[in-house]
Every structure is written in structure tokens, then in C-alpha cells.
Amino acid sequence: xxxxxxxxxxxxxxxxxxxxxxxxxxxxxxxxxxxxxxxxxxxxxxxxxxxxxxxxxxxxxxxxxxxxxxxxxxxxxxxxxxxxxxxxxxxxxxxxxxxxxxxxxxxxxxxxxxxxxxxxxxxxxxxxxxxxxxxxxxxxxxxxxxxxxxxxxxxxxxxxxxxxxxxxxxxxxxxxxxxxxxxxxxxxxxxxxxxxxxxxxxxxxxxxxxxxxxxxxxxxxxxxxxxxxxxxxxxx
Ligand code: ATP
Numbered sequence: 716x717x718x719x720x721x722x723x724x725x726x727x728x729x730x731x732x733x734x735x736x737x738x739x740x741x742x743x744x745x746x747x748x749x750x751x752x753x754x755x756x757x758x759x760x761x762x763x764x765x766x767x768x769x770x771x772x773x774x775x776x777x778x779x780x781x782x783x784x785x786x787x788x789x790x791x792x793x794x795x796x797x798x799x800x801x802x803x804x805x806x807x808x809x810x811x812x813x814x815x816x817x818x819x820x821x822x823x824x825x826x827x828x829x830x831x832x833x834x835x836x837x838x839x840x841x842x843x844x845x846x847x848x849x850x851x852x853x854x855x856x857x858x859x860x861x862x863x864x865x866x867x868x869x870x871x872x873x874x875x876x877x878x879x880x881x882x883x884x885x886x887x888x889x890x891x892x893x894x895x896x897x898x899x900x901x902x903x904x905x906x907x908x909x910x911x912x913x914x915x916x917x918x919x920x921x922x923x924x925x926x927x928x929x930x931x932x933x934x935x936x937x938x939x940x941x942x943x944x945x946x947x948x949x950x951x
Contacts, residue, residue, distance in 0.1 A: 717744045717779070719871050719902040720765070724774035727760050727926070734760040736926035737774065742904060744779070744870075747897045749913040750906045752923035758906040759799060760926075762875055766796050778871060792820065795869030797860045799876050803848040809859055810835060810844035813866045820867045827866075834862035838892060854885040861892065872896060874905045878912060890916060914938060 720742040727735040735757045742748040750758045763769035764776050767787050776783045778790040804812050813831035818824065835841045838858040843851060851859060857877065864872055874893065878886040894916065897903050907913050913920045914934040922929040932940075 718742065718777070719744045719746065719779060720748075720904065721775065721777040721780075722761070725761070725764070725771060725776055726773040727757070727764065727769065728772050734926055735764075735771075735774075738923070738926060738928060739774075740921050740928050740931055742902065744902055745897075745900055747894075747903045747916055747918045748905070749917035749920040750904065750923055751908070751910065751913045751920050752906075753908070756923040757926040758923055759875060761923075762796065762798075762873055762904075762906070765790070765873065766794055767791055792867070793870045794873060795864035795867055795871070796873045797864040797875065797877055799879070801856075801860055803859070803863070805847060805849050807847065808845045809840075809848055809851070809862075812848065813863060816863060817866045830866050830868065831862075834865040837865060837896075838862045839888065854881055857881055857885065857889065861889065865896075869901065871902045871904065874903065876906055876908065879908070886912075910937070 718741050722738050722740055725735050725738040738757065738761060750761070752758055760769060764771050765778060765783055767783060770784065779793055781790040783790045804815070807815070810831050813834055814824070814827040817827035817830045822830065832841070835844055838861050840855050840858045840862065843855060848856065848859060861877065872893070877893070878889055881889070893903060905913070905916060914937060917934060919931055919933055920937060921931045
């Protein structure tokens with residue numbers, strides 16, 4: 716089985732703070748994999764290393780066999796990221812923002828337009844295509860961030876707490892969209908604080924704490940062990 720992600724002994728320190736302390740795990744191509752852990756566990760730091768925003772202090776990080784630093788372009792071109800914090804161009808209608816992004820990845824203007832339309836339809840905000848990001852509601856912003864991750868047609872989709880603070884209806888909608896993407900073959904790495912979300916969506920879940928993997932388990936294994944008390948549960 717080809718690996719989508721391989722982390723081996725991955726370390727990241729910020730001065731005296733150890734954000735990743737020898738993180739090791741593997742995600743198979745096509746898998747829906749969850750990273751579950753409390754605030755400050757190191758989940759976002761790990762994602763930032765995968766997409767080249769942060770340099771590792773040691774160890775190995777690969778995406779589809781490509782080293783995320785030595786082979787940055789090959790790795791990055793295969794990843795779509797819906798980040799927790801976002802910075803979106805505010806001066807253009809959202810369909811143009813998506814077209815620009817697809818264009819940076821080297822596709823023709825016609826193909827960029829097609830991909831932007833498809834991504835907006837996939838997440839259900841096609842009718843908002845001429846609106847600027849700032850004018851979208853909070854829920855629509857979330858949908859847009861997912862569309863932006865999809866517009867480069869990624870093999871690995873990384874979702875950093877995609878449903879934090881969203882209402883029940885939107886959470887279910889987003890779940891449906893990402894489940895379908897995974898069924899169509901996209902590998903998914905999802906971080907969440909919600910154990911129910913991880914249990915419902917993921918093939919396997921890694922529990923991260925203090926920059927290390929505490930365990931990797933299937934949702935059934937998690938349920939039977941009753942780890943719930945350690946983590947936040949959904950309010951609804
Ligand atoms: P959350 O669930 O709150 O998003 P997380 O699991 O994503 O948390 P990280 O954001 O990766 O955790 O943070 C891991 C540790 O690294 C924390 O102690 C954090 O304070 C620290 N850290 C992260 N980024 C920096 C930075 N730029 N400078 C200093 N410390 C940092």
C-alpha cells in the first residue's frame with residue numbers, strides 16, 4: 716500500500732517549547748485519518764510542516780514519498796489545505812480567488828474556471844460566486860475554505876478543525892462533502908477536538924498529546940475503550 720503521509724521521529728521546537736517530540740505515524744493512500752488531541756498538542760504544527768509553512772527541527776516528513784522540504788514542490792502540489800486560520804484575498808469575487816489559485820498551479824484559464832465552478836458547487840456556494848469573501852457568513856466562509864483547498868484537485872486533503880464553532884446543519888453538510896471526496900479516492904487528514912467527529916468519519920485516529928502519538932486506533936477501538944472523558948464532545 717502506497718503511503719500518503721509518513722512521519723518518523725518528527726521534531727519541532729520553538730525556543731524552549733517542544734511542539735513535536737518525535738512524532739511517528741503513517742497514513743495510507745485513500746485513508747480517512749484523524750488527528751485528535753487537546754489544544755497545543757502539536758496538530759497545527761505538524762500540518763504546517765507538511766505544507767512547508769514551518770521548518771522541522773529533526774526527523775522525517777514525507778507526502779506520497781516526497782520529502783516535504785527537499786522535494787517541496789512535488790509534495791505541495793499534491794496537498795489541498797483548509798486551514799484553521801485564514802487569509803483570503805478580499806478584493807475579488809470568490810470565484811476569481813479560486814481561479815487565480817488554480818492558475819498559480821499551472822492550469823489554463825479555461826481549466827481554472829471549470830475547477831473553480833466545480834469546487835464552489837461541491838461545497839454548495841455556487842450562487843455566491845460573485846460575492847467577496849468578507850461578505851460571506853461565517854458558515855459560508857468555512858465552505859469557501861474547503862472549495863479553495865479543492866481547486867488544485869489535491870490527492871491529499873488536509874482539514875484543520877473544519878467544523879470548529881459551526882452549527883449542526885453546516886457540520887453535517889461538511890461531513891457529507893468530505894465523506895464523498897474520500898469515497899472518490901482523496902486521502903484525508905482531519906484534525907479535530909471532537910471525538911464523535913473522529914469516530915464518525917475516520918478509518919483510523921491518532922491521539923496526539925504533547926507532540927507525540929499516544930496511540931493509533933480505529934473508531935471501534937476508541938469507543939470500546941471509552942476515551943471520551945479525555946476529549947471535548949459535541950454539544951448537540
Ligand atoms: P490547537 O488544537 O489549539 O490548534 P495544536 O494541537 O494545533 O493546538 P499547535 O498549534 O501545533 O497545537 O501548538 C503546539 C505547541 O507549539 C504549543 O505549545 C504552542 O504554543 C507552540 N507553538 C506553536 N507555534 C508556535 C510559534 N510560532 N512560536 C512559539 N510556540 C509555538
